[in-house]
Amino acid sequence: CIAVLHHLSTAPRRMRCLRELARIVKVGGLINVQAWALEQGEESRRKFAGTDVFVPFNAQPRYLDGVEFERKKNKGTGGGSVNSSSPPSDDNAEKNGEK
Secondary structure, three states, rough: OOOOHHOOHHHHEEEEEHHHHHHHHHOOOOEEEEEEOOOOOOOOOOOOOOOOOOOOOOOHEEEEHOOOEEEOOOOOOOOOOEEEEEEEOOHHHHHOOOO
């Protein structure tokens, strides 16, 4: 999924999308998610000189209960991939008011 998550209007919808990707990926398969966020708050330490930037994806720990991720950095491209080896359950979605 390239530059798709920012089109989903809320964080719960974005997490639901990631959960669905984890659910449908074949065992041992990879999910490549690229997300960007050029807009940063005034208090942000990040200042972007241009539009070709890499912004790391950092999900809060409460969204990752029971999920193991393996990050892989693609040398020279600034991109990467994340492999989910255990899809999350919907139990946490209900607990966090995401359904």
